[in-house]
Amino acid sequence: MSRPPSLPLVDLKAQYRAIEGEIAEALERVLERQVFINGPETAAFEAEFAEACEASDCVAVSNGTTALELVLKALGVGPGDEVITVSHTFFATVGAILATGATPVLIDIEPTSWTMAPALVAEALSERTKAIVPVHIYGHPADVPAINAAAPMIPIVEDAAQAHLARYHGSAVGSCARAACFSFYPGKNLGAYGDAGAVVTSDPELAAELRALRDHGRTKGAKYEHELLGTNARSAELQAAVLRAKLPHLISWTQARQKLAARYEVTLEARTDLQLQAVKPWAEHARHLFVLLHPERDRLLAQLNERGIGAGVHYPLACHQQAALTERWRGTKSGLEVTEQVAASCLSLPLYPELGADGVERVVAELASLLLAAVA
Numbered sequence: 403m404s405r406p407p408s409l410p411l412v413d414l415k416a417q418y419r420a421i422e423g424e425i426a427e428a429l430e431r432v433l434e435r436q437v438f439i440n441g442p443e444t445a446a447f448e449a450e451f452a453e454a455c456e457a458s459d460c461v462a463v464s465n466g467t468t469a470l471e472l473v474l475k476a477l478g479v480g481p482g483d484e485v486i487t488v489s490h491t492f493f494a495t496v497g498a499i500l501a502t503g504a505t506p507v508l509i510d511i512e513p514t515s516w517t518m519a520p521a522l523v524a525e526a527l528s529e530r531t532k533a534i535v536p537v538h539i540y541g542h543p544a545d546v547p548a549i550n551a552a553a554p555m556i557p558i559v560e561d562a563a564q565a566h567l568a569r570y571h572g573s574a575v576g577s578c579a580r581a582a583c584f585s586f587y588p589g590k591n592l593g594a595y596g597d598a599g600a601v602v603t604s605d606p607e608l609a610a611e612l613r614a615l616r617d618h619g620r621t622k623g624a625k626y627e628h629e630l631l632g633t634n635a636r637s638a639e640l641q642a643a644v645l646r647a648k649l650p651h652l653i654s655w656t657q658a659r660q661k662l663a664a665r666y667e668v669t670l671e672a673r674t675d676l677q678l679q680a681v682k683p684w685a686e687h688a689r690h691l692f693v694l695l696h697p698e699r700d701r702l703l704a705q706l707n708e709r710g711i712g713a714g715v716h717y718p719l720a721c722h723q724q725a726a727l728t729e730r731w732r733g734t735k736s737g738l739e740v741t742e743q744v745a746a747s748c749l750s751l752p753l754y755p756e757l758g759a760d761g762v763e764r765v766v767a768e769l770a771s772l773l774l775a776a777v778a
């Protein structure tokens with residue numbers, strides 16, 4: 403008897419098939435116009451995404467990493483400074499800090515939501531602290547208002563790369579910070595067809611500076627006048643057009659993700675051998691990933707993959723465990739125990755709108771079978 407088709411961790415082809423006509427129209431607009439950098443598609447997407455994020459400004463840039471780098475630079479972060487963040491995140495978070503010449507100060511995460519622990523922020527502060535970068539991991543927002551209360555004079559830059567349309571305390575992510583930085587990497591909830599990113603802010607002066615920094619420091623629109631030391635982090639029109647085609651679907655796609663995640667939770671939350679990411683009562687989870695913890699993560703990962711279930715791991719090594727960060731970060735006396743436990747045991751299950759209830763049931767059935775076999 404043949405096996406059923408494999409279920410990938412992410413299925414971009416299924417999404418494309420559903421909106422193929424809209425994508426073709428969007429690309430055709432750009433090709434007909436023959437404007438490819440920072441043109442009308444970029445401007446329109448910036449207005450539309452700012453509205454979706456309940457912010458006054460959106461600055462489209464080349465990718466999510468650059469978004470973080472530019473905001474930190476605009477805030478004056480540089481050599482000798484420190485930026486507080488977490489180690490349970492994609493390496494780009496700390497990489498952006500290092501790119502400014504500053505030192506990442508890594509604090510532990512909460513044991514249930516796996517986001518930055520506000521209670522540990524004060525311990526990490528020093529006279530060199532220039533910014534705080536909470537990470538909305540897997541789409542669950544960090545408690546930014548609580549972090550702000552712990553360090554009210556320090557600007558917050560949210561890493562919202564996985565948190566499109568997430569909310570905390572009734573407000574959109576970014577509303578309690580100087581800026582929120584988004585990635586539109588293809589696998590994100592709102593993904594381009596290549597690299598793309600954006601900064602969302604309600605600080606018009608910051609937005610204006612970011613627009614200059616992304617375009618070689620040009621502030622007056624004159625091609626050969628550079629008032630700031632910027633870089634080339636401009637948005638591609640083709641990517642902005644793709645994002646504009648997808649953005650009207652983002653609410654329904656997010657709701658589908660939330661419903662599928664709820665099905666996972668209903669069937670798995672009673673198991674004592676698994677730990678699920680807890681959703682705080684003040685949080686609206688964007689459900690970029692559905693992640694659980696299990697001490698035999700590597701065995702489950704291999705066996706699920708063998709059975710055609712595209713499970714994955716986000717992230718098997720915490721940032722402070724990476725060779726590139728050796729002797730380039732500072733910790734605190736509280737350590738990173740929770741971070742290391744999560745990194746050693748986290749397992750991502752397939753989650754995308756087209757997965758459907760049947761897909762969730764298949765994943766759960768295979769997982770339950772493997773867990774039962776382990777104790778037999």
